[in-house]
Amino acid sequence: MDESVVVAPDWLATHLEDPQLRIVDVRDAWEYDGIGHIPGAVSVPFDRYRDESDVDRGTLPGADAFAALLSDVGIAPDDTVVVYDDTHGVFAARFVLTALEYGHDDVRLLDGDYSAWNRAYETTSDTPELEPTSYDPDPLTRGESPLIGFDAVEDALERGSLFVDTRDKHEFEEARLPGAVRFDWREAVDDETRRLKSEAELEALLADDGITPDREIVLYCNTARRISHTYVVLRALGYEDVHFYEGSLTEWLANDGAIETGPVDEE
Template sequence: MSVLIQPAELAEALAGAHPPVVLDARYPGPAATGNGLPAFEAAHIPGSVWVDVDTELAGPHLGPGGRHPLPDPEAFAAAMRRVGVRHDRGVVVLDAANSLAAARLWWLLRDAGHEDVRVLDGGFAAWERAGGVVATGPAKAATEGDFAGRPGRLPIVGPTEIQALIESGVDPRLWDVRTPERYRGESEPIDPVAGHIPGARNLPATTLFEDDGTFLPADRLRTALAGVNASDTLYCGSGLTAAQVLLAMEVAGVAEGVRLYPGSWSDWISSPDRPVATG
């Protein structure tokens, strides 16, 4: 079964005897104010529940950990129970279009042990283009779920390990998935320091999608991702886009062993002792 689900397939599943839990993680982006709730209430998939990226899919930004540190495991489990996640029921996650926020939720659920999590390819925009039924207004309260996941199923790496590799002269095998301008340090619209982690290569996430926000076909993804090896590490600005690229690798069937640096660049630069490269 593909990790992606198409709008027609989701519509059929929702009409079945055991419909999936549908979670909408629409998010206006790091440079925007507010959250995705107004967009959700203006139009959403019937029966879906909105999840807040900043408060439920990330922990408080009170220090190291970056702009979107991983949430406390118990807080995340409680949030998932609130929105109806159960161990015996599939979950479909989505966002506005390009799976940026949905990928974070997909990764968190898989890391915590939920085996049946799929992502709506193209998000809510694809659902609307396909003529899917749309509801408006606040979501109805979900039936309390029984999710009690524990994180640690998926490989991650932290700054201490990366810095030790750099200082010892070993290639850290890092892939910075931000835009080339941010990678080179020519433009930094979000974080206070520009540049990249020394030794990192650039793999822009934007090259992995069609113009409408859907993923490239699997064979084209495999070509685009051919340089990434098992045990390599993905990072971005705050961890969201890195999860998006890991999802693309899952679509392509080449994600096994690839690690995530959850705090990413915004965590790396939180310590002045860590080296920064530009160009």
């Protein structure tokens, strides 16, 4: 796994004293305060970087709002940021995607979640002292960003891109984009260790569904949360031509996009 994208608990444990390391806990505030957290972590609950009020912007909070959030918790543009949750990384991955979109170069997902960390390392209830920064965002341009919208999705369908649906089977059968394959985002996680499966296992699983690095890939789910995890996993594996349909099926259906329904042979 590319350590510039995903880091193991061992890596994080050996870098806790790095003055440019910032750890972000995206669980609910009561979990951060009541259950404990990784030493040095700041609390940024998931709902603080999710905006459902602007349909044109999907669930992204906006560059200025996100920059203000990072400033409040003492994060500077050149800091190394490691993010975790306690739900196998799916909410943390959304933070990673958001930070990348708004120009933070060094943001990484913790391989495993709080429970995985807690099995091997100490946690704390101490809240770190925060010194606010003045964070200036540098959002990716249209050509740089992996995010695409409805029109670009239509174009991708026409040129035969591989659409990957990361939802549950019953959701997939109810409605999906034409020709899509299903890769449940949780397939990437080992239930016993709570960490990502090995690189070889992941590559084999993806290849079984035709999800290979030579394909142009478009990810979608319902509201762009679950695809965040799969997007980070693919980046960590070295996939380069990966697009992220931020509007996902919610926008697609609202615009009367073509769909398929019913069961498919996933063997």
